[in-house]
Amino acid sequence: MSSAIGSPIDRVDGPQKVTGAARYTAEIVLPHMTYAAVVAATVASGRVAVIDTGRARGAEGVLAILTHEDLPKLAEPHLLPSLAGAAAPGQSFFPMQKDVVHYAGQPVALVVADSHERAQYAASLVEVTYERAPSITTIDEGRDAAYEAERLFGGLLPARDERGDVDTAMAEAEVRVDVAYRFAANHHNAIEPAATTAVWDDGRLTIYDSTQGIRASQLTVAQLLGMPLSDVRVITHFVGGGFGSKAMVWPHVTLAALAARHVGRPVKLSLTRQQMFTSAGHREEQEQQLAIGATRDGRLTAMHHEKLSITSPFDDWAEPATGVSSQLYACPNYRGEHRLVRGNTMTPTFTRGPGEAVGVFVLETAMDELAHELGIDPLELRVRNHAAVDGHGNPWSSDGLEECLRHGAELFGWAGRNPVPRSRRDGDWLIGTGMAAAAYPVPLFMPTQRARARLYADGSAVVQAGTQEFGTGVLTAMTQVAADGLGLPLGSVRFEAGDTDLPNVSSAVGSAGAGMISAAVHAAATALRDQLVATAVADADSPLHGADPATIEVREGRITQREYPGVGETYGELMQRNRLADAEAPGSWTPPPLDTPHGLLTFGAQFAEVAVDPEIGLVRARRMVGVFAPGRVLNPKTARSQLVGGMLWGLGQALLEGNRMDPRHGRWGATSLGEYLVPVNADAPEVTVDFVELTDTVVNPLGVKGVGEIGQVGVAAAIGNAVFHATGRRVRELPMAAELVMD
């Protein structure tokens, strides 16, 4: 294989993005376009008693108003993660089918007008009278009715994970750390609010959608509308960030399609920033408790990890919090449990680092406390306990944790750290350092992934797969994979995506995108190369006639014998002589079975230095170091960007991000970026990212484990541990607001 893979290639779509030529969904303009606006419920529970649309209908430019009284009845939605490859509504409830209101922000009417502004204004004139019922929107309100969930994630995962005898081992443990933590809800806040444009033509539907999975949008809309998949096409050129908010297909997508059918014109539905807080899921408010039992010399003997969180009235949803705590460290006795409170929110959803963003915070904070308790260096405690096998006794598909920890320690300057809290000061600031291990599960429950490669007789190629660019750099990385697979220079290959007419790829979620898409693209590109090599060795006029295909390689579009580089010809020469205008090959990859006998985690290590003003309670990160072992890195430049972004997400999670329900109204307290704080440039410290190289032959053909989540996981714990080191104060709540940190 030549060298495009692993090179820090600039983004192929960079010029389009910086010049504004890249079209995002809400920027697509079609002839006769109309615009839809959602009227959202202002109460959290009850029913719509009366909808008076009189004033709205009289407003200028209004074409139609749809309510539960006239919206067609749809098939029932059933929650399932989009990666599974079936219809993926974000919740098992579709609004406007009846008069019931389950959560504030639920669509109760849809206004279509001839401009976005007029639709918004008319929506504000729709007068809805509610019959309000009591609501539950916080854990505190529903605590008494909490129940143990059986399965999570739309039934995909068990809610309980147990081995050994935890209670006995805990009781006999020489040392115990047992602490409870609380977490405010999080919202994704991608810079691009969700938008959908729907167009009908002769009974067939085309949807332009801001999604992390065009195929999931297609499957979901087709299922809800009872249409054949062949009549639903989804196109997505660029997405302005997802972070999980566009991983599932929320009601607005199908509402846009219904509105377009109703008015007989294209409809664009752009959610407002405010509506994004109630339209695309969130990370649920939650509490976790983790008890660890250990020996005096720092061996874990028992762990009990519990999560209590709030879900919707219709789904048992919790991000699974125990996927890492159950297997990162060797511990013979383990119990993980998830309990739920049913509340009046929409179904929560994946949020970057789903489950483990919080689960690993708890785990790695507790490990820091244990290290402090035992007087063992926190890093050494991790190394000492890191499991050689997963919870089922299977070896890791690839590891790298210790290398990440050691290399990170070196980059950060961890050695020689004085572990005594409050031992460094700089003016008004106390200085502290902290670290955490990071790990994130590698999901393999996607269906077969497919791609297609076509080579023209002039030596240029188009490689296609039905995925979409949402900021990760997938167009660039897949161009590299395709070029290497075909043996072509980068400039001769164009990677095409963003259309369900292309071969199937699943939603890019759970850090699975790079691994599964590269597998299909690699398969297609190498299949086409092999096809042309076979043509050459069978062609009596080819200099390669009769050669063993195993001895042949293709570089820069030239097919040669490896041992005799002078002997060969170009793809173009071969194809022209054989009267081939083009050649094409499909490629596919089916993931290993779910019971594949390997532990599947991606590992990393996080280090942070913080300054804390103990009088005022402010925490400022001064520098962060992350070292990761994500298997093969397709493009170190885009991978690094994703990891830096992930680490800054972790900073936000630790210090700033949180939303709380006002239980009196059942509405979120923050519904704008002025109220829901995310870090800004001024908050970003110096961030160092590096990789530990490793080969993984299990997860997929190129050994790619992905970088979408791992950069974020563990950061909050490293920061929290640094805050403890700086101040001696352990903050067990996120975000770590000033009032929790101040002396």
Place this chain on the structure above:
Amino acid sequence: MRPLSYRRAAEIGEAVATVSTEPTSAFLAGGTTEVDLVRLGVARHDLLVDINDLPLADIENLPGGGLRIGALARMNDVARAAQVVEMYPGIAQALLLGASEQLRNMATMGGNLCQRVRCAYFRDNVSPCNKREPGTGCSALDGQNRGHAILGTSEHCIATHPSDVAVALVAFDAVVHTIGPSGARIIPIENFYLLPGRTPHIEHPLEHGELIVAIEVPPLPVARGSLYLKFRDRQSYEFALVSVLSALLVQDGRITEVRLALGGVGTTPWRARRAEAQLVGAPATAGSFAAAAAAELDAAVLHEHNAFKQELAQRAIVRGLDQAMVSAVHGGAR
């Protein structure tokens, strides 16, 4: 968005006449808050009168000392004006910490004085709010009130005044010049901000159609050593949890003059007069600073989520005074 008309005024008289005769109209200057509120549906004007063409952007030295700042001077222009930096560094610092570069290039001084509160219940256009819909109640009293005020509150409103530069201006006894339908007048800035009391929807003693044309800051030697400290959850793009404007004149170890004002904790930009009264004549020591801060904050009314602000403000005041000692104008034997 609610439909509205837009007109551009060429002269002050025209602007005042237009707005004062249209009951649901308002002036539009930088628009950095106003346009937000219009889009949210919180501001429900039928007409916006753009005043950006009016000749009100100058920053001039006054003959007897002091400064006259035109109402349309942009925050950035004022923050970088040499005479502001030299004579009133606290004003320059408050402006620079008050908004992002982009906003500072757009937002005007007159608009800044009039900016509306950031209370989420005020801005959500749904919740009961006495400021938005008089008589509906205050959702923040028993709601999410972490960012809310602890000084100057009432049973009807506890929203924090968000301005930074206004904190410096109240400390320096600025005056606000206006022209309204009944003519020109001068309003001392402390009178320009009304406590919420029973009428939180009335924030300023302005007639409808009365336009701020300038802000005058009197000559004030103590201000040369002034300092503005702002503490907030994130480093930029964020309002203060607490901010402190401090300036001291110290002679022979005793405070002869002091200016102290607070942001982020009051329903108005808060002049800490009780603390100032205690400090004048007192030794310039940490003990005096702490006692004065405590006296000022003794009047604090705390709610569920903002109770920490009393201690936070106490520490911030002490730190502000402490740091002002470094730049204080000293006299006599040291």
